[in-house]
Amino acid sequence: MDATRIINTLNDAQRLAVSAPAQAMLVLAGAGSGKTRVLVHRIAWHIKVNQIPPQNILAVTFTNKAAQEMRIRVEDLLAISTRSMWIGTFHGLAHRLLRQHSKQAKLPDNFQVMDSDDQLRLIKRLLKNLQIDDTKWPPKQVLWFINAQKEEGIRARHMANNGDFFYKQMLLIYKAYEDLCERSGLVDFAELLLRAHELLRDNEDLLQFYRKRFQQVLVDEFQDTNTIQYAWLRLLTEGNNNLFVVGDDDQSIYGWRGAKIENIFSFQKHYPEHQVIKLEQNYRSTTNILQAANAVIANNDNRMGKELWSDAGEGERLSLYTAFNEQDEAYFVVEKIRLWIKDGGLRSDIAILYRSNAQSRQFEERLMTTGVPYRVYGGLRFFERMEIKNALAYLRLSTNPHDDASFERIVNTPTRGIGLKTLDDMRMLARDLQLSLWQAAQHMLAQKQLSTRAAQALQGFMQLIMQLATDTQGKTLDETVKHVVETSGLIELYKKEKQDKGEARVENLEELVNAAKLFDYDSSALESEVPLSELDMFLTHAALEAGGTQADASEDCVQLMTLHSAKGLEFKLVFMVGMEDGLFPSLQSVDDMSRLQEERRLCYVGITRAMLQLYLTHAESRRLYGKxxxxxxxxFLKxxxxxxxQEIRMRANVSRPYAPTSSNSSSHTTAQDTFRMGQAIRHEKFGEGVVLQTEGEGEQERVQINFRQVGIKWLMLAYAKLEKI
Structure with missing residues (x-):
């Protein structure tokens, strides 16, 4: 393959980046501008034009999927094997380096790599050995602290005791963790990167060997690199001026997990002879969508600056919908989806993007009700999430202490010091005497078969469950759920987790309270001779929702995902929902300029996912955090x-005829009674309320009402017996 064939399918900016002289280069690749294409063709250019052997090229990215795609595309373009090339993720390449030089890295030849679950289990065991209370020092918080230090290149020996008790205790645990890993020959993910950096830094001959070997180093998604990753790259390329990085400062959205947008600016200082090339032609979206993205991101400071453009045509304007509330928002979105499908569009071309995982519930319920297949991308459906299942287990056990599955799930969540041996003994006793675990626990306590500490821990748990049952007598469903969520200790447990993940879990628990408040309970609709209580009906509803299967990844289905998960993806029809201050941008970022700018970059990422149509929605009222x-x-909308x-106005009049029928009459008479939006009404059970909207026709006609005492409910008009006020 000659030089012309490598670059003849590229646009001018791409061609310039691919064919530039071998030197330090920063390619600012806007969304949808073909960055992977540039990386692949740059590799091909080095091999075919600059005559660099494949084994002398290092190409690094962030995911195994991206690395595999790069390999395949290089092989297809050049018709060669990439087996000898160093193409992989940061962690994969660091692991390869350490395997080849384990002795110099001071590791045993058979060192084992731990994933995050293995690492968490090791930390739990370590805390137990150190006799440290893991309710005060949660293992996940310890894991986050250790990894954060390693990502900054900091060992325990580098850290001085500053007198702060928290810092002192974490330092003690970190040191003990390092010692345990050294003795056991264990390496966690963060250690792979730190150890690979130290290997090169502390072995000059080895460093010079790899500097000479890797004649060109290429990096994808450079804006997502952290401190130790960039330090490793600098070690390999220092003095060679051969670092080629592709990134986008406007798509740096992972600061919360250690990514340093500053690396893009530092690159220009560390490589003063660098060249900057901007890829601004977008191959994904229409002009209107790109102009909206450009306008939003222009409000950020300290940008390197670029303007996305497209020759795909102006396209449709962005649609803005103002909903009454979150239920109306979900109703609107799903109706638009149904119209898209009715017109022949694929469900898999649609994405609903939200800032918080807790927002998915309303859309899941509406999609399920209307029979539209969907998939929660990169996550679990609402009622399948760990924190929700834990809360529901507390509710179930408080109503039925003989629910063994719930007992097993929460007996040590949060941790109470009830050991594995105690639980094993309890299981054996329950099996032998045909008892529930609750009864077995009562038996062991009565017979004083446990140590004082174990007995106190178990008794405390059982008293908590009994107290929950007592405290919630006479409470409404949402009051019950709120009380159980708060009293169980789950909120405090998740507040101690790593910032964003813990916040998301707390938000989900608060959304569970909201779900309970909005739950439509109608005992008269039950066919059972002994109607279930409202709580039991809610628990049954949750179980059925969790039990329903998501669409397979290969199935034509609507995609639901957070804005963070959407990066790198594209869809013909996109809904960005919950566009409200306090939700997006998040409440935590509105008074912090750095975090607000990252939220704005997240908005830019969301907008640029859309290819043809983009809907932006917000609600006039929303129930959040139980209020x-x-x-x-x-x-960002402003x-x-x-x-x-184009602003989609709400209907000024949603009047529909109310036509109850009598089955005893051979000739049906229709009583015309119109309910308009804003109409004040009274219901014999729910009290006074206001009509929000109606849907359906005939016997299937429903009306949505905001009741003063019980919140928003949908009722069938044929049976509701509504009275105008």
Whole structure:
């Protein structure tokens, strides 16, 4: 293959980046501008034009999927094997380096790599050995602390005791963890990178060997690199001026997990002879969508600056919908999806993007109700999430202490010091005497078969469950759920987790309370001779929701995902929902300029996922954190030029005839009774409320009402017996 064939399918900016002289280069690749294409063709250029052997090229990215795609595309382009090439993730390449030089890295030849679950189990065991209370020092918090230090290149021996008790205790655990890993020949993911950096830094001959070997080093998604990753790259390329990085400062959205946007700016200082090339032609979206993205991101400071453009045509304007509340928002989105499908569009071309995982519940329920297959991308459905299942287990056990599955799930969540031996003995006793675990526990306590510490821990748990049952007598469903969630200790447990993950779990628990408040309970609809209580019906509903299967990855289905998960993906039809200050941007970021700018970059990423149509929605009222909020529309919406937006107005009149029928009459008479939006009504059970909207026709007609005492409910008009006020 000659030089012309390598670059003849590229645009001018791509061609310039691919064929530039071998030197330090920063390629600012805008969303949808073909960055992977540039990396692959740059590798081909080095091999075919610059005559660099494949084994002398190092190409690094962040995911195994991206690395595999790069390998396949290089092989297809050059018709050669990439087996000898160093193409892989940071962790994969670091592991390869350590395997080849384990002795110099001071590791045993058969060292074992731990995944995050293995690492967490090791930390739990370590805390137990150190006799450290893991309720005060949660293992996940310890894991986060250790990994954060390693990602900054910091060993325990580098850290001085500053007198702070938290810091002192974490330092003690970190040192003990390092010692345990050394004795056991264990390496965690963060250690792979740190140890690989130290290997090169502390072995000059080895460093010079690899500097000479890797004549060209190429890096994908450079804006996502952390401190130790960039330090490793600098070691390999220092003095050679041969680092080629592709990234986008406007798509740096992972600061919360250690990514340093500053690396893009530092690159220009560390490699003063560098060249910058901007890829601004977008091959994904229409002009209106790109202009909206450009307008939003222009409000950030300290950008390197670029303007996305496309020759795909102007396209449709962005659609903005103002919903009454989160239920109306979900109703609107799903109706638009159904119209798309009715017109022949594929479900797999649709994405619903949200800032918080807790937002998925409303859309899941509506999609399920209307029979539209969906998939939660990169996550679990709402009622399948760990924190939700834990909360539901507390509720189940408080109503039925003989529920063994719930007992097993939460007996040590949060940790109470009930050991494995105690639980094993309890299981054996339950099996031998045909008892529930609860009864077996009562038996062991009565017979004083446990140590004082174990007995106190077990008794404390059982008293908590009994107290929950007592405290919730007479409470409404949402009050019951709220009380159990707060009293169980789950909220405090998850608040101690790593920042974003812990916040998400707490938000999900608060959304569970909201789900309970909005739960539509109608005992008259039950066919059972002994109707279930509202709580039992809610628990049954949750079990059925969790039990329903998601669509397979290969099935034509709507994709639901967080904005963070959407990076790198594209869809013809995109809904960005919950566009409200306090939700997006998040409440934690509105007063922090650095975090607010990252939220704005996240908005830019969301907008640029859309290829043909983009809907932006926000609600006038939303129930969050157990309270009704009346949020302002997101400041990001106000940053989009008005000429790019078409505002979808709510119907001024949703009047429909109310036509009850009598089965005893051969000639049906229709009593015309119109309910308009805003109509004040009274229901014999739920009290006074206001009509929000109606849907359906005939016997299937429903009306949505905001009741003063019980919140929003959908009722069948034919049976509701509503009275105008």
């Amino acid at each position: 009704d909020h009346y949020p302002e529309a997101s400041r 940053e989009i030029p008005t000429q790019l937006i």
